[in-house]
Amino acid sequence: MNEFLPISKKDMEERGWEQLDFVFVSGDAYVDHPSFGPAILCRLLEKHGYKVGIIPQPDWHSTRDFDRLGKPRLGFLVSAGNMDSLLNKFTAAKKMRHQDAYSPGGKSGFRPERATIVYCNRLRELYPDVPIIIGGIEASLRRMAHYDYWSNAVRRSMLVDSGADMLIFGMGERALLEVAADLQQGVEIGNIQDVQGTCYKVPNMDYVWDYLPLPSYQEVASDKKKFAEAFKLEYLEQDAFRGRKLAQQNDEWCVVQNPPAKPLSEEQMDEIYDLPYMRTWHPIYDKDGGVPAIAEVQFSLLSQRGCFGGCNFCAIISHEGRTIQRRSHESLLREAKILTQQKGFKGYIHDVGGPTANFRRTSCDGQLERGTCRGKPCLSPIPCKNLVADHSDYIKLLRELRALPGVKKVFVRSGVRFDYLLLAKDEFLKELCEHHISGQLKIAPEHITDRVTRMMGKSNRKVYERFVDKFTAMNKKLGKKQYLVPYFMSSHPGSKLEDAIELAEFIRDKGYHPQQVQDFIPTPGTLSTCMWYTGLDPLTGEEVYSAKSPEDKLMQRALMQYWLPKNQAIVRKALTKAGRTDLIGFDKKCLVRPAGGQFDKSKNDKSKLTSQKGNRPKNKAIKKVRR
Template identity: 90%
Template sequence: MNGFLPISKKDMEARGWEQLDFIFVSGDAYVDHPSFGPAILCRLLEKHGYKVGIIPQPDWHSTRDFNRLGKPRLGFLVSAGNMDSLLNKFTASRKVRHQDAYSPGGKAGFRPERATIVYCNRLRELYHDVPIIIGGIEASLRRLAHYDYWSNSVRRSILVDSQADLLIFGMGERALLEIAADLQQGVAVENIQDVQGTCYRVPNMDYVWDHLPLPSFDEVAHSKKKFAEAFKLEYLEQDPIRGRKLAQQNDEWCVVQNPPARPLTEAQMDEIYDLPYMRTWHPIYDKDGGVPAIQEVQFSLVSQRGCFGGCNFCAIISHEGRIIQRRSHESLIREAKILTQQKGFKGYIHDVGGPTANFRRTSCDGQLARGTCRGKPCLSPIPCKNLVVDHSDYIKLLRELRQLPGVKKVFIRSGVRFDYLMLAKDDFLEELCKYHISGQLKIAPEHVSDRVTRMMGKSNRKVYQAFAEHFRKMNERLGLKQYLVPYFMSSHPGSELSDAIELAEFIRDMGYHPQQVQDFIPTPGTLSTAMWYTGIDPLTGEKVYTAKSYEEKLMQRSLMQYWLPKNQAIVRKALRLAHREDLIGFDRKCLVRPEGAENKKKAGEAKGFPHKQKRNGGRKPAGTNKQKPREKRVRR
């Protein structure tokens, strides 16, 4: 027995088990690490006395793999994996991805499209009477009627299409333990209807009490106005304390959503991350070179969950929630000591954070008693007057980790909210620059147009520019040469061609050359996706422009990398379409040269436009790698 959870009958026999209580079917390869949901949930069930096995990435073309561990006593748990299976397979332009970091060797093709539905339907072929409970990001964000970008249609709740009995949304530890206890006591799965953080099915709304009715699937599928109305009601009730029960008719079934699960206490968070993980992939993947997804997290620490940043394109509000849940310093130090003993550890902790690294406390002191404010953002675009900005606990934690024997450096690589940082009156920026980055700090302003950042729920251009200057001065004072690496997004709802050009001019003026740019992908469960599909801001009723054609999306994306030869023609077309021919030419303010001028070096130089421009006044552009030192000349 190798310490991993059973994945075969042979593993069960080694433990002396004839039958499992739960079998977890996962779309990911089996990695026994606390950054992978199946590992967390299975280890937690194991600690509470249940016999658990895993079927990772079963062959869905038949039922054979699904019967690998036999029939479970209490139920099947099904997840598509750490990513929505369609997002895992397709790009924003609906092209097939050729790599899957959560599969052996990073190869694609080990999971089906709509994996949750496919897996459940195979299980139903084998066992009609065994409870099936679905969860994970795919189930969580598709729990009610939702817009599906890849089919360009509104789809029913995944609970109906999968034929599952229960759906766990959000972070599932509390809900799963409650369900397991009910099943253990003999409660029929159809009678488990009071667990927070779950959805269940009933024939119609006559079976539901004390609820908020949503427009039906039929209504939202045929009316974008009704879709926006349903989304607003759902979005505003995503709170574990003040949130109400929701009900929506999905054809022959009514899907009922209970309020989200209550936040985990510090002790409960510690329990989860103190479980006996193997911290690597299962040995069956050794021949393939392992599972690439672990590389980013193997020597990292998850210090908290939740995010009150309020980015409208992010699913965290609908999945983890706005209330911060954190681990104790003692738990994090215990895990850090374990990391120092791991094979391959070279003295560097790669990250200490969560969805947002510098959110280590609730945004205000009243949230745990009354919940989050309904319809009122905590931070962006305007900070709430009750927002508490305090990095003191995070600074103390980082200092403790830096002092551990065997630790050379502690990095912060998960997102840092610079707008929150700018409101602080503590020493966090100095600590960050001095100890926790190495040359570059990645941040995500996402855009610079006020219209677009407002639709994104992000702070505006002035806040980012103020931070960039603050960051520059801090590094200058410390005698360090460190640079910002900003991330930007194209084609977000609200972004017109003029906004994309404004962003391109900003990139030009700041001397940036972004190597990675992101095209907005409408994923289920986000406010931005509802805007993209309906053309309406569900919260305000305001009409929102959305770039949907392939050509315009390509234009907006290409403008963010206007200097690349492959983008020249489409950028010129975009500029002419927007009547910005002033940006086509040989002047320093121009983004591209006229047609046929790319190879006319002499013509360009004659007009005062050097073949290789020195941007940013000749200074090294912020966000680029350090220049290599000149090679010493050797006398012969």
């Protein structure tokens, strides 16, 4: 019978264990499910013969909680959790979030800011001689000197600031097993320097060989051009097959980054997702109503990793990589059968996908031997001539899943790349519309002006509109009424006020009423963050504008929801600032009405409508439109 991994000495005693090999300290509550990194890594170590326990969300105000499982034989593993602890705690406006989906009851306050650093400091107080290995999204994207939005400063590598011995970046299964095997053989942690997917530290570059030097922390912290130069080298070498070793001096330590870990084979992916997960939160959270984050993934299937979409604001390139790694149909069918037996399953598989649902193969042939092309995008903004657009494997998988006994419907919700879909035959679009949408399909054009989509690494407005037409035609052919729910982003680098206004007009003309608006957040490790901080595109040297003042950001965000009463004043201010007072008035093309029902004409005013209070024409532009 399956059981949860130990979280207390009592659990260890029940297993007859006196000492653990590894103790995993996590910023998340303990959910034993394959969508949660700590669960995957601990279950994998367990399968390979190691004794592992978890300390979830320890009280960091003292060392007592960190000693809950005693001193491990081989080392501590530390992660802030499935999200960066600062992104988890603060909004784009740097306001405190009041909920944390990865904590019991969804309550906030269970983890510190910069959790990885805080946890390592406490562990060093307790056991200064025990190896500490950090990983997870927070450490992975902060592995070299990086811009930190929340402190508005360039910070050193998290490997240095945490005092840890090693940093595992990316999806760490392969690297962790190699490091664990070396530790088991008695190799000192400081001598483990050849594992791909890891960073280690040495006093200076005299201790490194066959590497590319990056500008030092001191240089990138004081010179934005040097920061862009360093980022460009990191970005271009982010490949497991052709990537070079990198080294950067961070004050008293030189941080060395080995090339990323090799992609996992189909068999290795199957091994990870076939492990004996409990598939729920630990019973200690029952009194709090559980851990909300599991709701989104409890009846979903992760079929692949990696993404070659090339969105510049996304961290997947730096974390999971561009090379697709997929599970076999047999593994996914086994997990689907398990889902049908789970409590609460009502016949619906909520999602089958990954970072991008319809990427089930590498972007081109031979990629697993030679790697991805250096500096050449696969899909956007212009598709590579060698790109293979093929949905046949994904279609076959979806058909097999929906044929399983007990499965009523299989949805695709994790995001579909419509530009990739358009490059293939219409068979997948037909399959998608006919069987795998619950009335709405979420897609992410993100913006519509050429300047902004180019900076985003996204396809342009014409491509999106071509997809909308195809989607509409296909649903009409099938006799279905289904709608697109597009996601847009405000204040991305390159987006000026006029771009935001053009997007608002597009939203108006399409009848969209987005309920949620994503404001760009500069997170470590992305090309867009480098542009936002430096004002430069690091790949081309082109100067890039970014809206940085709170008011400028608020204007761009408000324009995307111009019809909301709370946004009227700031939208009027934005339109006036941009010289677009023609969009203030009572005409159906206007975004907002004038304040107080009167409109003071200016030379920029193209509207001929005026009105007195109580005698206003109906404003069709703010009519509720079903999406």
